[in-house]
């Protein structure tokens with residue numbers, strides 16, 4: 055039996071914190087509605103106390119979406135929780151995401167506090183948020199570096215206080231996948247009331263391991279993943295929604311399913327990238343410009359014989375129109391012949407050899423040979439072959 059994994063999207067909160075990515079409320083509503091169509095379970099719409107704009111966005115997104123839970127972030131403070139509860143009043147289902155640091159480095163240098171005090175404040179925040187009548191998710195900030203026994207104690211205490219979800223963030227992107235997985239497993243083995251809450255994983259990408267850590271967390275029992283479109287987020291970003299969703303699609307043997315409709319992924323990636331002025335790197339998994347582009351001769355030949363030779367998913371699955379063959383000086387005759395045939399030119403034998411030689415000259419000069427260059431080469435072939 056497949057396990058349903060909840061997708062908690064934080065593009066509009068952790069993603070939007072990135073310098074230059076700030077959105078107007080109207081833009082956030084457009085993205086929130088698209089996230090609903092994509093099939094996410096939770097939309098973290100903002101940090102209501104942080105600014106009047108964020109407050110308004112949480113209010114308007116709460117009105118605009120029907121299916122997903124709308125979530126507002128808070129610190130473990132009364133004023134934050136009061137403001138979040140106010141911002142979420144129109145949500146069909148609202149969630150307050152409150153929390154506090156759990157690692158000694160945060161406890162000592164950020165909160166100038168003690169383990170006992172942060173534990174007490176965390177428990178109080180959960181009880182207070184719960185008293186507002188919302189679902190409550192607790193985040194144990196910097197859990198990736200926290201003392202494990204203390205993290206387990208904190209998790210148990212906040213579940214006891216009523217937390218519906220406990221988020222175990224690798225805030226600094228420090229963990230290695232097998233060790234992050236072990237952390238999650240340790241909680242399942244040592245927190246007595248763990249079955250009363252959902253364990254959530256929220257990973258940052260400082261070492262490029264956010265997706266790997268997230269998957270490892272799920273394999274070890276987490277049932278909610280916190281992600282963003284295109285992996286945008288603080289510093290090196292958060293776990294990418296598209297990567298996690300497609301890992302579960304491609305590796306069906308893992309038996310994890312989400313509610314994500316993969317065919318909507320590419321369109322939303324483009325929308326978020328455009329609105330946030332955040333270009334997607336060309337080699338980004340799933341949504342980068344080169345994710346389904348084949349450029350070396352050996353790969354192009356293999357791909358043209360049978361797409362599965364070099365593609366583990368069909369681009370149409372994620373809403374990309376088609377794979378592409380990029381013609382460069384590394385391309386072979388098979389790719390050239392194929393592209394020419396798409397342009398209506400059939401060349402074989404000597405003609406194909408001649409056009410290929412000329413193609414290489416053009417390719418050495420221009421990095422990529424485009425269809426217009428091929429049309430010129432094709433038009434010259436009768437002359438070149440005659441001479």
Ligand code: KIV
Pocket residue numbers: 068127193195196221223224225226256258
């Ligand atoms: O990375 C983090 O710890 C966070 C929390 C506020 C959930 O974003």
Ligand code: ZN
Pocket residue numbers: 068223225256258288292
């Ligand atoms: Zn984060």
